[in-house]
Amino acid sequence: MTLKTISIKNLLRRKGKAGFILAGxxxxxxxxxxxxxxxxxxxxxxxxxxxxxxxxxxxxxRTENLALSYGGLALGGVSxxxxxxxxxxLARVKTIKxxxxxxxxxxxxxxxxxxDSHKVLMAGVDFKAAEILKPWWHVxxxxxxxxxxxxxxxxxxxxxxxxxxxxxxxDKKLVVSGVLQPTGSQxxxxxxxxxxxxxxxxxxxxxxxxxxxxxxxxxxxxDSMVKQISDVLPxxxxxxxxxxxxxxMETLAQFKKFSYGISGVILLIGSLVVLVTMMGSVxxxxxxxxxxxxxxxxxxxxxxxxxxxxxxxSGLAGIIGYFTGFGAARAALFIxxxxxxxxxxxxxxxxxxxxxxxxxxxxxxxAYPAFMASRLDPNEALRSL
Amino acid sequence: xxxxxxxxxxxKYGEGEIAVSAIDxxxxxxxxxxxxxxxxxxxxxxxxxxxxxxxxxxxxxxSLMVDDIDIYSLSQEQRxxxxxxxxxxxxxxxxLVSYLTVIENIMLPLAIIKAGKKKKRAMAEAAMNQVGxxxxxxxxxxxxxxxxxxxxxxxxxxxxxxxxxxxxEPTGNLDTKTSHDIMELLHRLNDEGMTIxxxxxxxxxxxxxxxxxxxxxxxxxxxxxxxxxxxxWLKKExxxxxxxxxxxVLVAGSLxxx
Numbered sequence: 029m030t031l032k033t034i035s036i037k038n039l040l041r042r043k044g045k046a047g048f049i050l051a052g053x054x055x056x057x058x059x060x061x062x063x064x065x066x067x068x069x070x071x072x073x074x075x076x077x078x079x080x081x082x083x084x085x086x087x088x089x090r091t092e093n094l095a096l097s098y099g100g101l102a103l104g105g106v107s108x109x110x111x112x113x114x115x116x117x118l119a120r121v122k123t124i125k126x127x128x129x130x131x132x133x134x135x136x137x138x139x140x141x142x143x144d145s146h147k148v149l150m151a152g153v154d155f156k157a158a159e160i161l162k163p164w165w166h167v168x169x170x171x172x173x174x175x176x177x178x179x180x181x182x183x184x185x186x187x188x189x190x191x192x193x194x195x196x197x198x199d200k201k202l203v204v205s206g207v208l209q210p211t212g213s214q215x216x217x218x219x220x221x222x223x224x225x226x227x228x229x230x231x232x233x234x235x236x237x238x239x240x241x242x243x244x245x246x247x248x249x250x251d252s253m254v255k256q257i258s259d260v261l262p263x264x265x266x267x268x269x270x271x272x273x274x275x276x277m278e279t280l281a282q283f284k285k286f287s288y289g290i291s292g293v294i295l296l297i298g299s300l301v302v303l304v305t306m307m308g309s310v311x312x313x314x315x316x317x318x319x320x321x322x323x324x325x326x327x328x329x330x331x332x333x334x335x336x337x338x339x340x341x342s343g344l345a346g347i348i349g350y351f352t353g354f355g356a357a358r359a360a361l362f363i364x365x366x367x368x369x370x371x372x373x374x375x376x377x378x379x380x381x382x383x384x385x386x387x388x389x390x391x392x393x394x395a396y397p398a399f400m401a402s403r404l405d406p407n408e409a410l411r412s413l
Numbered sequence: 414x415x416x417x418x419x420x421x422x423x424x425k426y427g428e429g430e431i432a433v434s435a436i437d438x439x440x441x442x443x444x445x446x447x448x449x450x451x452x453x454x455x456x457x458x459x460x461x462x463x464x465x466x467x468x469x470x471x472x473x474x475x476s477l478m479v480d481d482i483d484i485y486s487l488s489q490e491q492r493x494x495x496x497x498x499x500x501x502x503x504x505x506x507x508x509l510v511s512y513l514t515v516i517e518n519i520m521l522p523l524a525i526i527k528a529g530k531k532k533k534r535a536m537a538e539a540a541m542n543q544v545g546x547x548x549x550x551x552x553x554x555x556x557x558x559x560x561x562x563x564x565x566x567x568x569x570x571x572x573x574x575x576x577x578x579x580x581x582e583p584t585g586n587l588d589t590k591t592s593h594d595i596m597e598l599l600h601r602l603n604d605e606g607m608t609i610x611x612x613x614x615x616x617x618x619x620x621x622x623x624x625x626x627x628x629x630x631x632x633x634x635x636x637x638x639x640x641x642x643x644x645x646w647l648k649k650e651x652x653x654x655x656x657x658x659x660x661x662v663l664v665a666g667s668l669x670x671x
Contacts, residue, residue: 030524034510034513037512038512319504319521322496322504323497323569324494324496325497325524326490326494327490405469410504410508
C-alpha cells in the first residue's frame with residue numbers, strides 16, 4: 029500500500045470523473061497535435077506546390093546597365109552585349125552550405141535571332157532543369173535534341189511554323205521538334221533550344237547569360253542562400269525573386285500563427301476542464317482527505333495523491349491525444365489535399381512534446397485543487413462527516 | 414508522571430461577545446495504560462476534548478502534553494507526524510475509504526511509512542487477526558456488516574501499534590451484541606497495554622472504562638466518575654426524559670377493551 033495505490037484506486041472508483049478529465053485533455057492535446065501536424069503537412073504541401081512555380085533565385089552577370097524584364101519579373105541587369113558568366117563557374121553553386129536545398133540549377137543563354145525577317149529572342153536552356161524550373165511547360169511534340177528547337181505558342185503562330193518544319197538561324201539548319209502550349213508568359217514569344225546549340229549559334233561556348241535556381245526553402249532562409257551563392261560567384265549578381273519568397277513565408281507564418289492561436293485557446297479550455305473537475309473531486313473527497321490527515325498524512329502526502337492522479341490521467345491523455353491528433357491530421361490531409369494523402373510524418377519530438385505538455389497542463393491545473401485539499405483542516409473535515 | 418496531561422484547556426468559537434466556550438478550563442491527567450471513558454450530554458464538549466487530545470483541534474488557551482510533548486507547540490506537519498506515530502483513531506461512523514478493500518483500509522496509515530510491501534502486509538494481517546477479521550481482506554466496506562466495519566476501523570487505528578487509541582462513539586452505530594464484542598476488543602487492547610480514551614453515550618460501553626470523565630457545558634464536572642455513580646447519574650438523567658420507556662406510557666394510558 030502506497031500513495032500510488034490510493035491514487036489509482038480513486039481513479040478507478042471515479043471512472044466518470046477521471047474519464048471526463050481524460051476526455052478533456054485528449055480533446056485538447058489531440059486538437060493541438062492535429063493542428064500542428066496538419067499545418068506541418070500543409071506547409072510541406074504548400075512548399076511542394078510553390079516549388080512548382082519554378083525558380084526563386086536568379087543569377088545574372090554583374091552589370092551597371094538598365095534592367096530587362098523576363099517572365100513578368102524584374103531581373104536586373106541582363107544584357108546580351110555584356111560580359112557573361114562562365115558556365116563552369118556555376119558548378120560552385122553545388123558547394124554552398126545549403127547545396128542540398130538546391131532543387132534545380134538552370135543555365136540560360138539568350139540572344140536575338142532573325143527568322144524570316146522576324147526578330148525573335150532565342151534561349152538555350154537545360155531541358156532537364158527546366159522540368160523543375162518551368163513545370164508549367166507542356167510541349168506538343170518532343171523536347172529538342174541537338175539542332176532542334178521548340179517554339180513558344182505565340183512565336184509558332186507568328187512565324188507560321190509547326191512540328192517538323194525547318195528553319196535556318198545564322199546559317200544553321202534547325203528542325204522544330206515541338207511547340208509549347210500557351211503559358212501566358214514571355215516564354216510564348218521565344219524559341220528554345222539546347223544550351224549547347226544556342227552557345228554555338230551565339231558563339232558563346234562555355235558562357236551563359238544567366239541562371240535560374242529553384243531553392244527548397246522550407247528549412248533554409250533564402251536570403252542566406254542568396255548570400256552563399258554570391259560568395260561563390262563574385263562576378264555575378266544573385267537575387268531572390270521576392271514575390272515568391274515572401275508569399276511562401278507569409279503563408280507559412282499565417283498558418284503557424286493560426287495554429288498557435290487555436291492551440292492556445294484549446295489548451296486553456298482543457299486546463300479549465302481539469303481545474304473545475306479536480307476542484308469538484310476535492311470537494312467530494314473532503315471526508316476522505318479528513319481521514320487521511322487525521323491518521324497522520326502530511327499536506328505533502330495529500331498533494332502527492334492529487335498530483336499523482338493528475339499525472340496518470342494527463343500522461344495517458346498525452347499518449348492517446350498524440351495518436352488521435354496524428355490520425356486526425358492524416359484524415360484531414362487525406363480529405364483536404366490532393367497530392368499528399370496521409371503524408372503526415374511521425375515526429376518523435378511532437379509525441380514527446382504532447383505527453384510533456386499534457387502532463388504540465390494536468391499538473392498546473394491540479395495545483396490549486398491540490399493546494400486546497402492539503403489545507404483541509406482534519407478537524408473541520410471530520411466535523412462535516 | 415502522567416502520560417496525557419490537559420492543563421487549563423479552553424476552546425472558544427467566535428470572538429468577543431458572541432464567543433461560545435466549548436471547553437472551559439479543563440484540567441486532567443491520564444496515566445499510561447489507562448482506559449478512560451468520556452461521557453456527557455450532546456454538545457457538552459466531549460468530542461472537542463477528544464479532538465484536542467488527537468492533535469487536531471488546537472485549544473484557544475492551555476496546553477496538552479502527551480508523553481512530555483507539548484502537542485500544540487508543534488507545527489501542523491509535526492502534529493500530523495505525531496498523530497501517525499502516537500495515536501490511533503476510531504471514528505464515530507467507521508469512516509472507511511469506500512474504494513479500498515478491508516486490508517487496504519487497514520494499511521492506510523502504512524502508506525506513508527518507509528517499510529517493505531511484505532512488512533506492511535504482515536502488520537495489516539496481524540491487526541486483522543487481532544480484531545477477528547481473517548478471511549475478509551479483499552472485501553469492500555460495502556460488502557461487510559456494521560460490526561465488521563468497526564473492526565476494520567479499529568484494526569486501521571492499531572495497525573502501526575500506537576501507544577494511544579482515541580475512540581469517538583465506537584459503538585454508536587452498532588447493535589447491543591456487536592457493541593459488546595467491540596468493547597471486549599477494546600478491553601483486550603487495553604489489557605495489552607494500550608492507553609484508550611473513548612467518548613461514549615452508552616453506559617454499557619462506559620462500564621468497560623477504568624475511569625470515567627464527565628463533561629458538562631465544557632467543564633469537567635467529575636474526573637473519576639465511578640460505575641455506581643454512573644448508574645445513579647444515568648437513572649437521574651432517564652427520569653428527565655418525557656417517555657423514558659414504553660411501559661410507563663402504557664401504564665399512564667388506558668388499555669383498549671373488548
